[in-house]
Amino acid sequence: SQQGEEDPQALSIQEGENATMNCSYKTSINNLQWYRQNSGRGLVHLILIRSNEREKHSGRLRVTLDTSKKSSSLLITASRAADTASYFCSPFSGGYNKLIFGAGTRLAVHP
Amino acid sequence: DVKVTQSSRYLVKRTGEKVFLECVQDMDHENMFWYRQDPGLGLRLIYFSYDVKMKEKGDIPEGYSVSREKKERFSLILESASTNQTSMYLCASSSPQVETQYFGPGTRLLVL
Numbered sequence: 219s220q221q222g223e224e225d226p227q228a229l230s231i232q233e234g235e236n237a238t239m240n241c242s243y244k245t246s247i248n249n250l251q252w253y254r255q256n257s258g259r260g261l262v263h264l265i266l267i268r269s270n271e272r273e274k275h276s277g278r279l280r281v282t283l284d285t286s287k288k289s290s291s292l293l294i295t296a297s298r299a300a301d302t303a304s305y306f307c308s309p310f311s312g313g314y315n316k317l318i319f320g321a322g323t324r325l326a327v328h329p
Numbered sequence: 330d331v332k333v334t335q336s337s338r339y340l341v342k343r344t345g346e347k348v349f350l351e352c353v354q355d356m357d358h359e360n361m362f363w364y365r366q367d368p369g370l371g372l373r374l375i376y377f378s379y380d381v382k383m384k385e386k387g388d389i390p391e392g393y394s395v396s397r398e399k400k401e402r403f404s405l406i407l408e409s410a411s412t413n414q415t416s417m418y419l420c421a422s423s424s425p426q427v428e429t430q431y432f433g434p435g436t437r438l439l440v441l
Contacts, residue, residue: 221371249428260333260419260432261372306371310428316362316387317430319372 220244221318222290222307228324237294239323241307242287248310250283250290251317255304261319264292264305297327332356333433335420340438348407350436352420360423361403362430363387363395365416372419378403410440 222241231237241250249268253261267274267283267290274281280293290309294301304322336351352361360379364372364387374387376395384395392414396404403422407414417437421430 251429253430253432258417258435258437260434261421261430262432263429266429316374316377318374318388319364321369321371 220247220309220311221320222250222309224305224307224320224323226323227321228326230326230328231297233297233299233327233329235297235327237297237301237325237327239292239305239307239325241290241292241309243290243307243309244288245311246285248312250281250307250309252279252281252290252292253306253308253319255306255322257303261306294325297325299327299329301325302327333420333422333431335418335433335436337436338434340436342407342410342438342440344411344440346407346410346440348410348438348440350405350407350418350420350438352403352405352422352433353401354403354422354431355401356422356424356431357400358422358424358431359400360425361397362421362423363393363403363405364419364421365389365414366419366435367416375405412440414438415440 225240252264306322308317362377363375378397394406420433423430
């Protein structure tokens, strides 16, 4: 598997605003996964999008995947202070479910 | 709910000590992983295991070893702890049928 590159490194918004994070990768994938990490805790899986899907929703989360550009985006709508966390993408190309994680995007949502 | 537990949330050890970090999962997952996380470096894979008694090196195995005697338990061993092994250690598990990983809460290790 390969590492995704998240952008921006940090994002600061007000409650109620939307937050968009991007992920780029280099080679073809089976799927791409997004995870969240609250400060000092383990990662929590948010959503998985397969290579033949273009968009996926889960609650306030919307993920898009553009395989031609080798990029994905995570949109959190109507953000809340509880969304404050680091967000990681992991492009998966197969093999023992071995995932690789980059440095992530640190999101701060201010009340 | 899948549960992955790690033996300690915080650990303080001295240089040269042998350190054991334990990870247990309750979902009968075949795959288990150990990562370390350092500021600005993201998560780096140390070792992983896809079956009992099987292990594979990740990206940064030097200074570490692992043990998987039972399916539910994956141990990370620091043979002789050094200060540059001060880090957050995260364990995860997954099954071949479901590609997502489930993480434990992490162990923050300080080596003095």
